[in-house]
Every structure is written in C-alpha cells, then in structure tokens.
Amino acid sequence: MAITSVLSLCTILLAGAAQVSAQQTVWGQCGGNDWSGPTDCESGSYCSELNEWYAQCVPGTGMCPFPRFLISTMRSPDYCLIRQLVDDMRFIDPTPPPITTTTPPPPVTTTTPDDPVTTTTPSDPETTPSQPTGGPSDGEGFENGWDQSAWPTYAPSCNQGGTVALDSSKAHSGSNSIKVTGGSSGYCGHIFFGTTQVPSGNVYVRTYLMTQTALDANHISFITMPDSGVKSLRIGGQNGILMFNRESDDATLPDLSPQGVASSKSLVANNWHCFEYLLGTDGSIQTWLDGTVVDGLTVGGGASNPNSNGWGTSYTPNISGVYFGWESYSGGVNTMWYDDIVIGSSRTGC
DSSP states (O other): OHHHHHHHHHHHHHHHHTTOOSEEOTTSEEEOTTOOSOOEEOTTEEEEEEETTEEEEEESOOSOOSOHHHHTTOOHHHHHHHHHHHHHTTOSOSSOOOOOOOOOOOOOOOOOOOOOOOOOOOSOTTSOOOOOOSSTTTOBOOTTOOOTTTSOEEOSSOOSSOEEEEESSOOSSSSOEEEEEOOSSGGGGOEEEEESOOOSSOEEEEEEEEESSOOOSSOEEEEEEEETTTEEEEEEEETTEEEEEETTTOOEESOSSHHHHHTSOOOOTTSOEEEEEEEOTTSOEEEEETTEEOGGGOBBTTBOOTTOTTTOSOOOOOBSOEEEEEEESSSOOOEEEEEEEEEESSOOOO
16 A cells, blocks of 8 residues: 555656746745746745745755645645655655745735825925825825725725724824724735825825834735736735735745845834835836835836845836735734825825
C-alpha cells in the first residue's frame, strides 16, 4: 500500500510540473485558493505556503521541490503528509529554513455606488488650504453634517458590524468628523464612506485621519478605490507601516522586505495626521505624511524606489471612486476618524 501511494504521488507531481511556466518576483504571491497567477518563483527565491489562501515568494532555496501549483491547493495536513513521505525517500532535507509570513485578503467583488456630486477646482492648491466647506474638491469638513447622498457608505460583498457616523467629539478643525468603526467579523466587518466624484486626469487626495490603535502586523486597508484594471487599489498597512496594495495580484508598495518596511512610515495612534497622495496618468504614485514625502510609497515620475520590485512599472491607476473606512483581512478591529477631505486635480497641501 505504501509503495502504491508513493508512486501515485510521483505521478501527480510529474504531471503538475508541466503546468509551471511564468515566474513570480520575490515577495510576490505565488499560490493560494483561487490564485490564477504565476506559481513558480524567480531564481534565488522559493514559494512559501502561509495558509490555504496565500503563498509568497521569499528569498532562499526553500524546503520542498514540489510544483507550486500543487502546494497552493493543499491544506496544511495534506502538505505535512506528503513531506513526510518524501523525507522517508530522502529527497529533501527535513529541516526548513526560517521564512517570513504575511496574511492575504480573500478575493472580493467590488461595486460602484451611484449619486455623484458636482465639484469645483481649488483656485490656489499649492498654498495653505482654506477651511473646508463644500464637496470633494472644495474640501469637506462635515461642519454642516454628513450628507449621505454626496458621501454614501460602501461595503462591497458584505457588511457585518462595521459602522459610519458623524462624530462631534473629535475633529481636526471645526466641530465634526466622520467616525468609522470596524466590525469584529473579519473581512465582512468592513465599511467605508466616500464619493465617485474624482477628476479624469491626475488625482490628488488629502485627508486628515486618526486611528484609535496603532497599525500592527495585520493586513488592513483604510482607503479603497475601485479600479477596473485591478478590482481595487487600496491604501492601508501591514507590519505596522503604511502601504499601497492591488487587489488583483496582492502586490504591495513598498515590498514587504525588511528594507521595504524601513522605507515607509507608521501612524501614531490618537493623533491627527495629514495624509496626501497623487495618482498620476503616467502611472506614477507619490505620497506625503504630514507634508513629508514617504519614499517607500513613491513610484514612477522619475523617482527611484528600490523597494518597488513587486509593484512593477506597467500599472496605471484608473479609479472610479475614493472611499475612506476600515477593512481587515485577518480579524483586526480598529476605529478611524476622517476630516477635511479634499479630492482634486492638483495638490492642496496640509
């Protein structure tokens, strides 16, 4: 019976090896349930399985010669059984090297809310902004309340417990802000509010934001933007730092290597931060935190970012809305506040 099982295993492995073709770059996704992208890693790295949803290319030689398409479809008990069989055949060294882990989001489907609002263009975007009083391009400080027809809620696929509310106890300026409380139901505890009124060219976004608890190792998003090319472009954090994330291939900016993590910034809890970013029509992205450029969150436009290998240079954002809120892919719960939001075609500043 044992010999038959091993021969069957070898037959499966040899058949699957022919399916491996394209190679993923280091730190990129290489497997997981429903994953249809590259499953083989470039030279010098190997595909490390984190769980049934996610596998990632990490530096090193790895501990298993199995085709990655097979590993990505296995649950952990199956993997351990196969590894033991191969160890008995002395095909591999049973002592694995240490690996770095990340937690992926499950796949979701996004929708775009209706009821856009009319905007105007700020007259002097490079100077200190005036107090927000109107729609997205004028700046919204919610001093006249929360107009839910102009700033509707947004919860793609599901919503179980997340809430959005006008808050008169905390504000960056004036008296009001919008408070977003994430639900405790993992991904489905997400909730956002925002607008589909965005410029057709370069898009500049500025918001003052505050988080109740500092970002930790969990993968989260606090801004999401529907994008026909990548499902959604997201801004959030992982490993305690700020990052961009594409939903379609789970690429991150910066790379989640030690050097990439060091090139980004963190948010201080219970402190208002001025967060700004540019999405350029040439594919460039630039980000500022409290008026200072964040090198790790910058790509294209002549900028050199050695920690953008996983992000690449072929993607150009094409967003249809901007939504502010909370979404966690591994159960993290937090509360966020947003105030003095500006969405326009030129930079407003802090």
